[in-house]
Amino acid sequence: MLDVAIVGGGIIGLSTAWVLLKRGYNVQVFDPDPASQASFAAAGMLAPVSEVVWDQPGLYPLMRRSRELFPDFAAAVAEESGMDVGYLPSETLVCAGDNADRVYLRELIELQSSIGEVTLLSAREARALEPGLGPGVVGAVHIPGDHQVDPRKFCAALLRILDDRVVRAKVVDAKQGAITLDDGTVVTADKVVLANGLAATDFVDLPLRPVHGDVLRLRVPKHAMPLVSRTVRAVVRGRPVYVVPRSDNQIVLGATSREDSLWGVSAEGVHQLLRDAHHIVPGIWECEIEEMTARARPGSPDDIPFIGEVSPGLIVSTGYFRHGILLSAIGAELTADVVCEKPLPTDFAEAVDVFRYGME
Ligand SMILES: Cc1cc2nc3c(=O)[nH]c(=O)nc-3n(C[C@H](O)[C@H](O)[C@H](O)COP(=O)(O)OP(=O)(O)OC[C@H]3O[C@@H](n4cnc5c(N)ncnc54)[C@H](O)[C@@H]3O)c2cc1C
Structure with missing residues (x-):
C-alpha cells in the first residue's frame, strides 16, 4: 500500500510528489502522458507583478510567496536531476x-x-x-523581479528524479483509500491526491x-x-x-x-x-x-487554486488557472502540508479553501 497516490503528472502532481518524497513518503504518480497538458503549453513566466489584475487580494500573497520560493526550488530540482530546468532570472x-x-x-x-x-x-x-x-x-x-522557467525542462527534470515512481496509466476511479487504473488494477493508498488539472472534475465536484x-x-x-x-x-x-x-x-x-x-x-x-x-x-x-x-x-472562478481535503484521505490540488507554473512552488508545499495533516498558514488557507464556492 502506498502512502500517497497522486493522480496527474503535470507540474503540480510532479512537484507535489517530489516534495512528499523529500518528506519521506512512499508516493507514486499516475498519468498516461505526464506533462502533456497545460504544463506543456505554458510559457513559464514567473510573474507575480506583471500578472497582477485588480480585485484578487487572495491571489497576491500566494504569487509573491511562490516567486520567493522559486529560485531555491528550481536550483534543488536542477541539482537533484542533474538537468537544466531553464530558470532564467531575466527581467x-x-x-x-x-x-x-x-x-x-x-x-x-x-x-x-x-x-x-x-x-x-x-x-x-x-x-x-x-x-x-x-x-x-x-x-x-x-x-x-519577474523571471522565467522552462516548464518542459522543469517537468522533464522532475520526471527524471521521480523515475519509476511515475506510472504511465490513466486513473478511471479515485476515492478515499484507492484508485482504479484503466486496466482494472486497484492501487490502495493512505491518501489520494487529485492533481489532474481540469479532469479533476471527473472525480469531484469543483467549479473548473x-x-x-x-x-x-x-x-x-x-x-x-x-x-x-x-x-x-x-x-x-x-x-x-x-x-x-x-x-x-x-x-x-x-x-x-x-x-x-x-x-x-x-x-x-x-x-x-x-x-x-x-x-x-x-x-x-x-x-x-x-x-x-x-x-x-x-x-477557477477567482484564478486561485483549490488545495485541501474534500473527504477524509481524498485531497485536491487543481484550478491553478493561468499561474500554475509560478504557483507550483507554493502549491506543492501546501498540498504536501495537507497530506501531512499540517494546518495551512492562515495567509493562504482561506484563499485556497476547497469549499469556498459551497460545494460538498
Ligand atoms: C498557453 C498557456 C500558457 C501558460 N503560461 C503560463 C505562464 O507563463 N506562467 C504560469 O505560471 N502559468 C502559465 N500557464 C498556466 C499553467 O500552465 C497551468 O496552471 C499549470 O500547468 C497547471 O498544472 P497542472 O499540473 O495542474 O495541470 P496540467 O499540466 O494540465 O496536468 C494535468 C495532468 O493530469 C493528467 N490527467 C488528466 N486526467 C487524468 C487521469 N484520469 N488519470 C491520470 N492522469 C490524468 C494529464 O495527462 C496531465 O498530465 C499557462 C497555461 C497555458 C494553457
Whole structure:
C-alpha cells in the first residue's frame, strides 16, 4: 500500500510528489502522458507583478510567496536531476501598444508596486533596454523581479528524479483509500491526491472550466539575434501578448485566452498573436514558426487554486488557472502540508479553501 497516490503528472502532481518524497513518503504518480497538458503549453513566466489584475487580494500573497520560493526550488530540482530546468532570472518589460494602453498600464502600476519593484519608462528608455522594440511602443513598465522557467525542462527534470515512481496509466476511479487504473488494477493508498488539472472534475465536484490558450514557438534566425533579451509583455489595444526569449534562441509567443469550444489551435488566435507581437517587436516576422500549440488552463472562478481535503484521505490540488507554473512552488508545499495533516498558514488557507464556492 502506498502512502500517497497522486493522480496527474503535470507540474503540480510532479512537484507535489517530489516534495512528499523529500518528506519521506512512499508516493507514486499516475498519468498516461505526464506533462502533456497545460504544463506543456505554458510559457513559464514567473510573474507575480506583471500578472497582477485588480480585485484578487487572495491571489497576491500566494504569487509573491511562490516567486520567493522559486529560485531555491528550481536550483534543488536542477541539482537533484542533474538537468537544466531553464530558470532564467531575466527581467520583464511590459509595453503599451498605444496611448490608451499606456493609461491602463499607468493605472495598474500602483497595485503592481505593492507586490514588487516597478518603474515607468518612456518609449525611448524602453528602447534603450530593448533595441528590438518597434515604433508602435509608446511607453513601458520595467519589472526586474519577474523571471522565467522552462516548464518542459522543469517537468522533464522532475520526471527524471521521480523515475519509476511515475506510472504511465490513466486513473478511471479515485476515492478515499484507492484508485482504479484503466486496466482494472486497484492501487490502495493512505491518501489520494487529485492533481489532474481540469479532469479533476471527473472525480469531484469543483467549479473548473477550460480557458484555452494558443501559443507559438519561434526560432530566431542568426542575423536577428537576440530579438529581445528579457521577457517582453505588452498590451496592444487592450489585448495582452508576450514574447519570452529562451536561452537557446527560441521565442515563446503567447497567449490567447479563449472560452470557446475549440481545443485545437485557433486561426484567429494565431493571427492575433503574430499581429500584436509584430506591433511590439517587428523582428518577429523574421522568425521561423517551429510549433503551434493549444492547451486549456484549469480555470477557477477567482484564478486561485483549490488545495485541501474534500473527504477524509481524498485531497485536491487543481484550478491553478493561468499561474500554475509560478504557483507550483507554493502549491506543492501546501498540498504536501495537507497530506501531512499540517494546518495551512492562515495567509493562504482561506484563499485556497476547497469549499469556498459551497460545494460538498
Ligand atoms: C498557453 C498557456 C500558457 C501558460 N503560461 C503560463 C505562464 O507563463 N506562467 C504560469 O505560471 N502559468 C502559465 N500557464 C498556466 C499553467 O500552465 C497551468 O496552471 C499549470 O500547468 C497547471 O498544472 P497542472 O499540473 O495542474 O495541470 P496540467 O499540466 O494540465 O496536468 C494535468 C495532468 O493530469 C493528467 N490527467 C488528466 N486526467 C487524468 C487521469 N484520469 N488519470 C491520470 N492522469 C490524468 C494529464 O495527462 C496531465 O498530465 C499557462 C497555461 C497555458 C494553457
